[in-house]
Each structure stands twice: as structure tokens, then as C-alpha cells.
Amino acid sequence: xxxxxxxxxxxxxxxxxxxxxxxxxxxxxxxxxxxxxxxxxxxxxxxxxxxxxxxxxxxxxxxxxxxxxxxxxxxxxxxxxxxxxxxxxxxxxxxxxxxxxxxxxxxxxxxxxxxxxxxxxxxxxxxxxxxxxxxxxxxxxxxxxxxxxxxxxxxxxxxxxxxxxxxxxxxxxxxxxxxxxxxxxxxxxxxxxxxxxxxxxxxx
Amino acid sequence: xxxxxxxxxxxxxxxxxxxxxxxxxxxxxxxxxxxxxxxxxxxxxxxxxxxxxxxxxxxxxxxxxxxxxxxxxxxxxxxxxxxxxxxxxxxxxxxxxxxxxxxxxxxxxxxxxxxxxxxxxxxxxxxxxxxxxxxxxxxxxxxxxxxxxxx
Numbered sequence: 001x002x003x004x005x006x007x008x009x010x011x012x013x014x015x016x017x018x019x020x021x022x023x024x025x026x027x028x029x030x031x032x033x034x035x036x037x038x039x040x041x042x043x044x045x046x047x048x049x050x051x052x053x054x055x056x057x058x059x060x061x062x063x064x065x066x067x068x069x070x071x072x073x074x075x076x077x078x079x080x081x082x083x084x085x086x087x088x089x090x091x092x093x094x095x096x097x098x099x100x101x102x103x104x105x106x107x108x109x110x111x112x113x114x115x116x117x118x119x120x121x122x123x124x125x126x127x128x129x130x131x132x133x134x135x136x137x138x139x140x141x142x143x144x145x146x147x148x149x150x151x152x153x154x155x156x157x158x159x160x161x162x163x164x165x166x167x168x169x170x171x172x173x174x175x176x177x178x179x180x181x182x183x184x185x186x187x188x189x190x191x192x193x194x195x196x197x198x199x200x201x202x203x204x
Numbered sequence: 205x206x207x208x209x210x211x212x213x214x215x216x217x218x219x220x221x222x223x224x225x226x227x228x229x230x231x232x233x234x235x236x237x238x239x240x241x242x243x244x245x246x247x248x249x250x251x252x253x254x255x256x257x258x259x260x261x262x263x264x265x266x267x268x269x270x271x272x273x274x275x276x277x278x279x280x281x282x283x284x285x286x287x288x289x290x291x292x293x294x295x296x297x298x299x300x301x302x303x304x305x306x307x308x309x310x311x312x313x314x315x316x317x318x319x320x321x322x323x324x325x326x327x328x329x330x331x332x333x334x335x336x337x338x339x340x341x342x343x344x345x346x347x348x349x350x351x352x353x354x355x
Contacts, residue, residue, distance in 0.1 A: 040289075042293035044274065044296045049275050054285055054286055072289070072290060074290045074293070075296065077297050
């Protein structure tokens with residue numbers, strides 16, 4: 001009894017900062033609750049396991065039209081995903097993603113950065129983005145753009161002490177993320193500048 | 205993280221593979237009735253492999269797991285199957301890098317490690333395929349520990 005239920009449409013993958021989601025349009029059947037089931041297939045399954053598909057239990061018989069596939073799409077290989085609608089014993093045909101998806105295709109956004117002048121010290125707070133992420137922080141004394149210094153943070157600690165500043169001088173900071181597993185970096189965050197104590201202490 | 209296998213430098217997310225394996229280790233090892241025999245460590249430990257042979261040996265072991273082991277480890281447990289898929293696809297990705305590196309650096313296997321790998325295959329062939337595959341998967345931490353030493 002599969003033919004009567006149409007397959008979900010607009011199946012696509014949204015992936016940002018190594019978090020991957022499969023989304024699709026709902027299948028509308030008046031007066032009924034349609035459910036969906038999602039499966040994935042990695043390169044290994046295609047080449048060594050007869051093209052088998054693996055169900056994602058959290059997205060089996062779900063009423064949602066989005067599925068978090070991050071846990072399963074973990075290797076840097078080419079994956080395919082598919083979803084079908086289910087209503088009682090009736091199942092739609094599978095709707096399969098066009099082309100392949102790999103974590104290397106995720107979009108990386110600049111890190112959230114907060115720069116604080118604490119007396120003569122520049123402190124930087126970076127939002128934690130998960131174990132895959134490293135941070136590259138660039139800083140320089142305003143006006144000396146050619147003498148940029150850098151610090152790389154492999155793990156996020158709540159606050160990073162960047163440097164000790166000259167009294168009254170203004171320093172600027174920007175940062176980008178780097179994901180070693182896919183060997184890619186985000187663009188830089190907007191630059192933030194703070195002035196050291198000495199003239200007027202500034203809290204941005 | 206970057207690993208040095210002889211003359212090969214390969215970046216690999218071993219932590220992810222280990223996390224996936226740890227999540228299913230007890231389940232997999234409970235399916236292995238023959239606890240007295242080891243596939244990877246009998247009669248000699250992997251740690252005896254010379255540093256210069258590590259590149260070739262690691263590539264061979266990854267090929268062993270991709271070609272022979274994972275496909276015979278399908279279970280009735282969806283969670284376990286998903287973790288095995290994650291590990292298998294990570295091995296496939298890592299093996300590709302190792303293969304490229306092996307070609308570029310012409311890593312050859314010495315006599316001792318060739319013998320060692322033959323012994324592993326003999327240990328594997330000595331059991332029925334499902335038991336051999338489950339036992340090999342259950343010993344993944346032996347391989348991961350040996351590779352961690354290569355950092």
C-alpha cells in the first residue's frame with residue numbers, strides 16, 4: 001500500500017559549524033497525522049555493504065520535518081540521505097537527497113568574540129563551539145597594522161588572556177575558527193578595539 | 205590529530221573513532237564467545253612492529269577492517285549499527301589518506317610485519333566469519349592504542 005502517499009518534497013541538508021540537519025516539506029493528508037522515517041548511507045555502505053541504508057532511530061516515525069543527522073554523518077566521506085512519509089501501514093516512496101553530502105561541505109561562521117580591557121590586560125571570551133573547533137585570534141596595536149600577533153586556542157577556555165597593553169594604547173582583536181578534521185577555517189569575526197587603562201578605561 | 209606512521213604523516217580524528225567504539229564495546233565484546241584467542245595480538249603484540257613499518261602495517265590493518273571485518277558485523281541493534289557505520293566510514297576516509305601517503309613515500313612492509321599481518325589473517329580465517337569479525341571489532345581498542353603511540 002505504498003503508492004497512495006506522496007514522497008516528501010524539498011529534501012535538503014542544512015549544515016553549519018559541523019551540525020548537520022536534514023529537512024523536508026510536510027506531506028499533507030487532511031485529518032491525519034503523517035509521520036516520517038529517515039535513513040543514511042555512507043561511502044562504506046555503498047562500496048562494501050551492498051548499498052545498504054541505516055535507519056536513524058531518533059527520526060523513525062517522527063512527526064517533525066527536520067532530523068539532526070550530526071551524530072551519524074561523522075566521517076569525511078560522501079553520504080546520501082533519504083526520507084519517506086508513513087501513515088498507518090501506508091508508506092510513500094523514498095525521497096533521496098540529490099548529490100552527496102560530506103561534513104567538509106559545512107558552512108563555518110566566524111566565532112562570537114567579546115574583548116575586554118581589564119586594566120592593562122586584554123581578555124577575550126570566545127563561545128564554545130564544540131570539540132572539533134580551534135580558534136585563531138589575531139591582535140595588534142591600533143595604527144600598527146603590520147605588527148599583527150596571533151594566538152591559537154586548541155580548546156576553549158572561558159577567558160583567554162591575550163596580552164598586557166601599554167597604558168592608554170588602543171588594541172584591536174579579531175578571530176576565526178579552524179576545523180582540523182576538514183582542514184577549513186571560517187572568515188574572521190568583526191574587529192573589536194579596546195583601550196588600556198591609563199587615559200580612560202573602556203569596556204566595550 | 206596528526207599521526208606519524210613511519211615516514212607518513214596523516215591527520216585523523218582518532219578520538220571520534222574511539223568514542224564510537226567505546227559506545228558499543230561492551231555490546232560487541234559480549235558477542236565474542238572465544239575470549240582466550242586474540243586476532244591482533246596472537247602470538248605477538250602489534251607493539252613489536254618496527255617504526256619504519258608502521259605506515260604499511262597501518263594501511264594493511266585498515267584495509268583488513270574495511271574489506272573483511274565491518275561488513276560481517278551487522279546486528280539487530282540500530283544504535284550499534286549506526287556506530288559501526290560511523291567507524292567504518294572513518295576507516296575508509298583514513299585509509300584513503302594512508303594509501304596516498306604510502307604511495308608517495310613508497311612505504312614497504314618489512315619481513316617481520318609481513319609475517320605479522322599474515323598471522324592476523326590466519327587468526328581471522330581460523331574462526332567462522334561472524335565470530336572472527338565480531339572478535340576483530342571487539343579488539344579495535346588494541347589497534348587504536350597502538351596507533352595512539354604513533355602520535
